[in-house]
Amino acid sequence: MLGPVSNVNVKTQSQALKTHQQLTSTRDISTTTMAWRRSTEIRVVVYGEGASGKSALIQKLQMSPFVRPSDKRYFQFELVEGDLNDRDSHVLRDFDFVLFTLDLHRPPIGLHSAEMVKLLLGTYGHDLSHICVVGTKSDLVVQDHGAEDLEVRHLPTCLPFYGKVMYIATSSVTSVGFDNLRSFISNQLHPTRQYSIGTTLFNSFKESILDLISSIFALPIPENVNIETADSYDLPDDDALEPLWRSPEAIAHNQHLAQFSPTRTCPAWRISPTLIAKPLKLLEWANTVYARRSFPGIPIPQPRYPHLKYWSVSDFVPGRMLLECWGSLGAFMQFRIACTLRCYVAQMRKATRSIPGSVDGGHVSGNIFCPGTTGFHGPFESANRFRDWINEGTFQGWLDILVKALQARERNPSESIPLPDQPLFSTSTDWSLVFVHGDLNLSNIILADDGVLSLRALAHKFQDFI
Numbered sequence: 001m002l003g004p005v006s007n008v009n010v011k012t013q014s015q016a017l018k019t020h021q022q023l024t025s026t027r028d029i030s031t032t033t034m035a036w037r038r039s040t041e042i043r044v045v046v047y048g049e050g051a052s053g054k055s056a057l058i059q060k061l062q063m064s065p066f067v068r069p070s071d072k073r074y075f076q077f078e079l080v081e082g083d084l085n086d087r088d089s090h091v092l093r094d095f096d097f098v099l100f101t102l103d104l105h106r107p108p109i110g111l112h113s114a115e116m117v118k119l120l121l122g123t124y125g126h127d128l129s130h131i132c133v134v135g136t137k138s139d140l141v142v143q144d145h146g147a148e149d150l151e152v153r154h155l156p157t158c159l160p161f162y163g164k165v166m167y168i169a170t171s172s173v174t175s176v177g178f179d180n181l182r183s184f185i186s187n188q189l190h191p192t193r194q195y196s197i198g199t200t201l202f203n204s205f206k207e208s209i210l211d212l213i214s215s216i217f218a219l220p221i222p223e224n225v226n227i228e229t230a231d232s233y234d235l236p237d238d239d240a241l242e243p244l245w246r247s248p249e250a251i252a253h254n255q256h257l258a259q260f261s262p263t264r265t266c267p268a269w270r271i272s273p274t275l276i277a278k279p280l281k282l283l284e285w286a287n288t289v290y291a292r293r294s295f296p297g298i299p300i301p302q303p304r305y306p307h308l309k310y311w312s313v314s315d316f317v318p319g320r321m322l323l324e325c326w327g328s329l330g331a332f333m334q335f336r337i338a339c340t341l342r343c344y345v346a347q348m349r350k351a352t353r354s355i356p357g358s359v360d361g362g363h364v365s366g367n368i369f370c371p372g373t374t375g376f377h378g379p380f381e382s383a384n385r386f387r388d389w390i391n392e393g394t395f396q397g398w399l400d401i402l403v404k405a406l407q408a409r410e411r412n413p414s415e416s417i418p419l420p421d422q423p424l425f426s427t428s429t430d431w432s433l434v435f436v437h438g439d440l441n442l443s444n445i446i447l448a449d450d451g452v453l454s455l456r457a458l459a460h461k462f463q464d465f466i
Helices: 002-038 054-061 109-124 147-163 178-189 196-218 239-244 248-258 282-294 321-328 331-349 383-413
Strands: 043-047 074-082 098-104 131-136 167-168 268-273 275-277 311-315 319-321 446-450 453-455
Touching: 043 054, 043 178, 054 074, 054 098, 054 131, 054 178, 054 453, 074 178, 098 178, 109 147, 131 178, 147 167, 147 319, 147 383, 167 178, 196 239, 196 331, 239 268, 239 275, 239 311, 248 268, 282 311, 319 321, 321 446, 331 446, 331 453
Parallel strands: 043 074, 043 098, 098 131, 131 167
Antiparallel strands: 268 275, 275 311, 319 446, 446 453
């Protein structure tokens, strides 16, 4: 009886040993996996003036691993303090990221930030993607809309635009900004999805349903709607248009359009039953040619007579602007027009590019993109550069409104004059560039007499990649 029991024990021990080995192996794999998740190490060197908060910054960042919310990935920051006088452009060979501290409680902030930009550009050139300026001691800045406060408020847009470097304000006392700093560093080195797979699938499904509904109810579009046809009139030069645009019919049509304009003017004349003319804008011409070629499903009047130097002539579309007929349309017709416009915009958004600007590679056009307080309006080398320019312009606009409100408070101390909220800027927004019309308002959408919805513009017909 002892024999069989012994055999059973041996067998049981063998199975137990095998099970133990499997569990150990599984535990090792689990431990290795967790170690991998925790051991995504990021080496960071911190430069800064004395007493600028370097030590507190290093201690705060190294306190515990950072878990990125989007994918639950662990990051461990290993930081060392660098010698500001011994920095060089090769530091990124030994470290993954570089931080420069800027003491926000040490005026004048504007001068110090300008010196910081000069130092960074002089040392590292224009590739500052793995460098960040960290404002320290933000809790000591008095938010009174005084000169020092406004200089600090300007840094989040000023440094990225003028210095091409990211800036994040922090406080080791209140812990403000540290999660943003950790997220920025980890995302720069280890990019992640902007949205979860579930969110992406849901948004894709929702857009597909809306696209299907729009395609069902959209207004019909004739086949070969943008096919090129021969010119029907002989216009050898610009002088040939002189009697045409001065004719009573042309002036009457111009006056009809002008009544819908706030300025009571309109730079367009119907020079024949099938043609309309306006002053030539080369960008508009290039954009129109591009749009007709790229979006065959969007009815766009054909531009003609490219040899003219001062006039732009295109096909005239008999019909009414939505501006003049929208109120007389039924709800179902308005719905169908909305569906049609969705289809048009969807086609335009399929045209993408990495550099913002016009189709010929020039500046972004339009009234809000003219030279302003920034003293620069392109061309932009990237979408991020374009974003930084918009953020800086937005801040300057807010600052102008704020100053006027503060001055009004001084003139009328007894009145309660509200101050505008400072705009917030996000670095996680998707800035993928697509082609846009730029002026898609009711006066530039024509409901033709044959029921076709056509796009036009009386200034810039189509715009840019923004």
